[in-house]
Amino acid sequence: MHDVLILAGMIVADIAILTAWWFIGSRLVPAEQAPASSNAETDKGVPLLHKILTYVCFVLLAGLIIECMAMFPAILVRFGWS
Amino acid sequence: MVIKEPAKKVTIPAAAEPTSVPGREPVATSRWVEPADGWLAAGILSCGTMLLGPFGAIVLIIGLVKLWRSVKAGTNVRPWPATVIGTFCMIDGMINFLPWSLDTFAHNSVLGRTFITGYGRFFDGAFFLDYNKGALGGVANHSEKMWQLLAVFILTPMRVVSAWAFLQMRTWGLHFMKISGWLYLFLWVGYTMAMSLDFPQRMANSEFGMGWWLFNLFYLSPMFVLPYLYTVDKRRWNR
Numbered sequence: 092m093h094d095v096l097i098l099a100g101m102i103v104a105d106i107a108i109l110t111a112w113w114f115i116g117s118r119l120v121p122a123e124q125a126p127a128s129s130n131a132e133t134d135k136g137v138p139l140l141h142k143i144l145t146y147v148c149f150v151l152l153a154g155l156i157i158e159c160m161a162m163f164p165a166i167l168v169r170f171g172w173s
Numbered sequence: 174m175v176i177k178e179p180a181k182k183v184t185i186p187a188a189a190e191p192t193s194v195p196g197r198e199p200v201a202t203s204r205w206v207e208p209a210d211g212w213l214a215a216g217i218l219s220c221g222t223m224l225l226g227p228f229g230a231i232v233l234i235i236g237l238v239k240l241w242r243s244v245k246a247g248t249n250v251r252p253w254p255a256t257v258i259g260t261f262c263m264i265d266g267m268i269n270f271l272p273w274s275l276d277t278f279a280h281n282s283v284l285g286r287t288f289i290t291g292y293g294r295f296f297d298g299a300f301f302l303d304y305n306k307g308a309l310g311g312v313a314n315h316s317e318k319m320w321q322l323l324a325v326f327i328l329t330p331m332r333v334v335s336a337w338a339f340l341q342m343r344t345w346g347l348h349f350m351k352i353s354g355w356l357y358l359f360l361w362v363g364y365t366m367a368m369s370l371d372f373p374q375r376m377a378n379s380e381f382g383m384g385w386w387l388f389n390l391f392y393l394s395p396m397f398v399l400p401y402l403y404t405v406d407k408r409r410w411n412r
Contacts, residue, residue, distance in 0.1 A: 094282040101278035101285075105271065108326060113334045116349045137404050144401045145254040151394065152261040156233065159226035159268060166291030173287045 206251050206342050206412075207243060212236030214337070217260060221267020221333075224288065233264075251342060252409075258401055259340035262350065265394055266332030274325045276300070280311035298378030299371065314375070316367040320360065328356050339410070347410040351402050354395045361392040 205211060216233025219225040240256050243249045272288065279285035286304070289311065293300025299314035307313035312321065332353045338346025368375060 094279075094284065097279045097282045098284060101274060104278050105274050105330075108274075108330045109334055112330045113338075116331070116334055116338060116345050117343070118345075120345050120348065140404060141254050141401060144397050145257050147397050148258050148261045148394075151390070151397070152257060152264065154390070155261070155264050155268065156220060156230050159220045159223055159264070160230045161226070162292070163224050163226055163288060166288060166295070170287075170291050170294060172283055173290050 206340070207240055207249060207256075209236050209239035209243065210340065212239060213256075213260065213340070217264050217267060221264050222271045223268055224271075224284065233260075251340065254401065255342075255405070256340065258398055259336050259350075262394060262398060263333055263336035263340070266329045266336060266353075269324055270329035270333055273321050273329065276311040277309075277321060277325050280305055285311075294380055296379050297368075297375050299375045302374065302378060314371065316371065320364055320367060324360065328353065328360055332357065341412060342410050343412045344410050347402065347405070347407055351399070354399045354402060357392070358395040358399075361389075361395070364392065365389065 207213075212232055213236035216229055216231075216236045218229070220229030220233050222229065237256075237260070240249070241253070244253045244256075272292070275285045276289045280289065290301045290304050293302070293304070299317045300312055303313035305311060305313075307315075307318065309318060312318055331349065335346055335349030335353050339350045340346070
């Protein structure tokens with residue numbers, strides 16, 4: 092019961108923090124007009140850049156998913172509950 | 174910068190979906206930019222807890238497969254690179270936010286102690302040595318505690334919400350992704366310095382000395398994400 096209260100408190104705190112940042116972020120929108128050059132997705136080289144970045148980020152995302160899947164089970168198997 | 178009125182719920186008609194695609198009926202309004210975004214959110218949030226990782230990963234992979242199929246069918250609204258980069262940033266933010274908040278708020282629970290000290294034994298001795306003996310409980314290492322509070326209250330929740338708003342094609346999502354990207358770079362430089370200076374206490378006391386390399390790989394995300402954010406067609410983020 093002791094742990095349940097602590098963990099519930101943590102979840103409430105986390106949701107409050109995320110909500111606060113969502114509230115702040117959604118009310119702050121950049122007012123400046125984008126110059127034509129900033130909408131340069133179709134410019135020479137940009138599609139290739141995006142392709143490379145997508146591949147790199149996909150590999151890193153796969154690494155993170157593996158880390159998320161393996162970490163806690165590995166801790167429990169190797170060290171048990173503490 | 175302007176202060177905006179609270180945003181009204183905007184719905185993107187799934188009219189972008191052609192009616193000719195077999196098996197994909199047009200929907201009048203959608204809560205998400207993509208119909209599979211519910212899977213994506215559930216997968217990221219649960220996988221990002223690390224504690225529910227194996228289950229969350231299944232949901233997340235289902236979401237990504239659905240989104241990829243939508244890209245292949247040409248029915249997607251959001252570009253695939255934005256999906257990959259937004260998902261990567263959001264899960265990266267979550268796996269830093271929740272475990273660190275476990276240490277900040279729940280270091281006296283069995284779950285918190287098991288996970289954090291287990292991580293410490295594997296990768297980073299700061300999360301194991303003198304655990305729960307500092308003034309604020311949890312990690313006792315001063316520099317780690319400082320970065321932890323900064324990350325739990327400012328950077329990582331900001332990263333999580335901005336990545337989700339980015340995935341939902343909101344204007345402020347793209348804007349906040351850039352801000353949190355630069356802040357992430359700031360965190361990376363400071364954290365690398367703290368890890369390096371305390372290397373003998375932290376890495377030398379862990380089971381695998383590769384912790385330094387492991388964390389560096391993922392903290393480098395701004396290097397890959399910022400170039401995308403600054404070259405993307407920002408007119409698409411108009412919700």
